[in-house]
Amino acid sequence: MDFRLTAEQVMFRDQVARWARDRLAEGALARAHEPGFPFDVARSAAEAGLTGIAMAEADGGQGGALMDAILAIEAVAAVCPRSADVIQATNFGPIRTLAEYATPEQKARFLAPLLRGETAIGLGMSEPGAGSAVTELATTATEDGDGWRLNGAKVFTSNSPEASVFLIYCRFGPGTGNIGSVLLERGQEGFSLGKPARYMNGEEWCPLFFDNARIPPENLLLGPGGFKRQIAGFNAERIGNAARALALGRHAFEIARQHAQDRHQFGRPLCEFQGIQWSFAEMHARLEAAQLLLYRAAVEADDGLPDAQATAVAKLMCNRAGFEVADAAMQVLGGLGYGTDSLVEYIFRKTRGWMIAGGSTEMMKNRIAEGVFGRRFSQRPPRTEAPQ
Ligand SMILES: Cc1cc2nc3c(=O)[nH]c(=O)nc-3n(C[C@H](O)[C@H](O)[C@H](O)COP(=O)(O)OP(=O)(O)OC[C@H]3O[C@@H](n4cnc5c(N)ncnc54)[C@H](O)[C@@H]3O)c2cc1C
Helix, strand or coil: CCCCCCHHHHHHHHHHHHHHHHHHCCCHHHHHCCCCCCHHHHHHHHHCCCCCCCCCHHHCCCCCCHHHHHHHHHHHHCCCHHHHHHHHHCCCCHHHHHHHHCCHHHHHHHHHHHHCCCCCEEEECCECCECCCHHHCCCEEEECCCCEEEEEEECCCCCCCCCCEEEEEEECCCCHHHEEEEEEECCCCCEEECCCEECCCCCEECCEEEEEEEECHHHEEECCCCHHHHHHHHHHHHHHHHHHHHHHHHHHHHHHHHHHHHCEECCEEHHHCHHHHHHHHHHHHHHHHHHHHHHHHHHHCCCCCCCHHHHHHHHHHHHHHHHHHHHHHHHHHHHHHHCCCCHHHHHHHHHHHCCCCCCCHHHHHHHHHHHHHCCCCCCCCCCCCCCC
16 A cells, blocks of 8 residues: 555646646635635636546546545635635536536537636535435426426525526436436526525525426437436536535645744744644644545545545545634634634635535535444335334
8 A cells, every 4th residue: 555646646736736826826815715626727727737637638627536526626726715616616526527428519518618717506405305315306307398397496506696607417217216317508498597605605695496497309418217317417516526625724724824823923833832732732633534535535536436435435534624723723724714804704604614514524424334333224204004
């Protein structure tokens, strides 16, 4: 077992770090406070070859590995935390499910402009009545002789104010076996977006409403029976979520580390107080442990999509490490860390969200427990016998 990166990986990471320093260092704080998707960063990332890193060259990707895409997130987040979302959106999010399962025609229409950083895609999975219990989703796709009609509503879709296409989870009939997904374009008849709401991290999302929205046959992504494959694609999104949580935690750690050496109280730098040293020792150990779990999940996935169990372990530990380190880093910075002039404040708010998004930490623990005991535990109430 070799825990070191290869020479090519080190070279790639350094190359991304150089691009990030040149292109993203200036304006990193301002970007963190802008609610919209930074398309200028996305276009620049596309020019630098940082979109579709782990996607096939035939699809317009870079033909790299999932691990390379993680290294890119880390190098970008070290300079500009908000821009790490661009690496996520153009490598790990619904774009990845699209790259995996779309037809060549769909790839030409939707994937190509996404990889050029010109458009954004939203994922419509969560509904008002179906959050963690995603298989309870109630959005229906009903055949109408020339495709489908979509009815229902979605909430919490990231990048929905800007997305030009949405990957919508829907059901073609009752039961989990009838869940699939369609591609819905902005402006499509019967599709409307509600008033934007704002998350604690500053990003905005709009509710999506489908009122007999037309889905032409060429916009079907995965028909009935597609749920398992969708979730397999979604595991890649979880890896990107985990990588950002960890990389942002590390960013906060570095700010705090510098501060602990520069700031003097009681006539000595903060780093000379043992209480502060132990806090850094804890932070460092947490980041390192989560990093290994993340890399393991990615390396084992290199021949395909990441394993659900390894992904759940990595996401749980990276989400926690990112947020807990951001919290501890804020403490080291004192009043400065709590203000909006500090990226640590942004990172604290941002990492908190990832313990909920993409499958909450509780849902990751449910998944891990199933792996531990080698059996499925239904979360639904036990069926009671009908009274005689
Ligand atoms: C920043 C952010 C971005 C998001 N982006 C998207 C997006 O792009 N697309 C999208 O579709 N959704 C998105 N979401 C929504 C996200 O997927 C849901 O918030 C998440 O799945 C939880 O669903 P819920 O909010 O309905 O909470 P609920 O499912 O109602 O859960 C509430 C609480 O109960 C816990 N809980 C529920 N069931 C169990 C159980 N069986 N065992 C133990 N605990 C349980 C949960 O962990 C949670 O703590 C985003 C959310 C956030 C915060």
